[in-house]
Amino acid sequence: MLTDLENKVLSLIDENQVIRWTQELVRIPSVYRPERGEAEEPAARWVESRLEEIGMDTAFEVVEPGRPNVIGLWRGAEGGKRLMFEGHTDVVTEGDASQWTYPPFEARIVGNKMYGRGANDMKGGLVAAICAVKAIVASSVKLGGDILIGAVCDEEGHMIGIKHFVERGWADDVDAAIICEPEENHLCISQKGVMWARVTATGKMAHGAMPLTGVNAAYPLAEFLAAMRELEAAQIAEHGQHEFLGQPSVTPTILSSPVQGEAQNNVMPAQAEVVLDIRLIPGQSPEEIESKIQAACDAIRAQDERVTFEVEVLEARAPTATDRNEPVVRVLDRAYRDLTGKEPIYGGVPGSTDGTILNSRAGVPIVTCGPGDIYIPHHIDEWLGLDELIEATKLYVLAAMRFLGVVEQDL
Incomplete structure (x- = not known):
């Protein structure tokens, strides 16, 4: 059951802004094309600006030329836990653009779907995390711990971004991570x-x-x-x-x-x-x-x-497996039930994600849970369901509040 405070914070989510910001990020092509001098930096700068706009402490770390990581930190009570929302700014090639029904970087909305390369995988999930933090900040609640957003480069390649993140020590204080990859908001607790x-x-x-x-x-x-x-x-x-x-x-x-x-x-x-x-x-x-x-x-x-x-x-x-009794899993399970009135669907990720590195190299418990059809990534006419995008934003709000706890509130 949602509390009055949770309902207040959820009411501060600007759904139109969530959609608009996702469109803005999708419209910034971030395919790694070194022969053209194109990479993730413009998309990363957009993320950095949004995190600063919210009021998060930010770090912009260049992993390779044109390929930065962006880290945002919203501090709660000292000595508390730290929850990470993880996403990546790179997208795969659009292939032959003439084969798309709509231009691949237009982020056109048709009905309840946004079409565009990266809308599903996974700029929508990244924006959902940013907007969830924005609503929490706007509510003036003080959490019992920190929220960290990691928007890294090169997930679609050799994962140099998340490896750099771990090597730099950013994962050392992370108690759990939600990987915002497109899984239809299912709770994926294992990865090949x-x-x-x-x-x-x-x-x-x-x-x-x-x-x-x-x-x-x-x-x-x-x-x-x-x-x-x-x-x-x-x-x-x-x-x-x-x-x-x-x-x-x-x-x-x-x-x-x-x-x-x-x-x-x-x-x-x-x-x-x-x-x-x-x-x-x-x-x-x-x-x-x-x-x-x-x-x-x-x-x-x-x-x-x-x-x-x-x-x-x-x-x-290495493969990963997160126990259903891990606090982050239990929190997401209950949050999903309270938010939707439905049983959560558990699953696994057939490929690997940045979460693989977080878990195997830093021991961080992970759950992969984000908006977007599971089977559409890397396809022509990639799309993102707007209802799932908003649902993920709300789910992330509840996950952060419940995992970290609230120590101060101003109703």
Whole structure:
């Protein structure tokens, strides 16, 4: 049940402004295109201005040229907890703009939907968090702890923004984080981990008419691929199906031979290479999978020592799981029930988010919960439902007030 104070703060949300600010941010293209000198900085400056306008303490930290993180802090009572709302300012490419029904950066509203690249993933969620803090500030309530908004760069790439955030120590005092990614305001308490590995088999280059004068790298790589299929089956047998994430997977995504130089019909390349996209569920670890990949390579090389293997882990992000009894989960659960009169839907995130880094590297309990259709990110005609946008803003208000508590109020 909502209290009088909560209803007062919720009444201070300017719904038209939430929509208008989302449009403004979507209209700032923030695709990372270094060849054109385009990146997240203009969008980050917009966020910085809104945070300063609210009255938050802000930090603007350049991770790479044109790629900053923006951090806003609203201080409550000293010694209290700190709740983070996390979002990213980068968006993926719009692709062929002529294929869009409406211009991809126009943020046009048709009916109850806003169309535009980044509206769903995830500028709407970021604006919802900003506007939630704005309503709390306007209410003059003093919270029992701090709210931190982190708007970071490069979530769609190698996540250098959130890694920098953690390395700089910003996560050290964060007690819990709500990741504002598009999940239809479901409570997603688990995320798949991801591991990308490049495996290169090296033999000896030769003329295609005289293959015995060389060592064909294609056959040992083919054996390795068969071993990876067996590894996937073994991991599924061992770890089974996760309640929200399904089964783990080992997927070859890029095959290259030769690795360098031009391919020719009559040349047997010295090298063959594969990139694996490995998705992990709770109970698995990147370190364990790496050791099994290396063991497979060693077993194949033992049959022919003229072949060598190199295993390079390009990226490793552990899977995450947040217990339903974590305070931030309980707070969101009750807030959703009181706000909507409905049971919350629990789920998991099939990919990885910045929350993966917050959890695995800084131990921050995370819940991914934000507005937007789960399946529309990265699509042409990406859209955001305006009702969900407003609902998320209200949900974030209640989450902050209940997680941190209120120590002073002025009704």
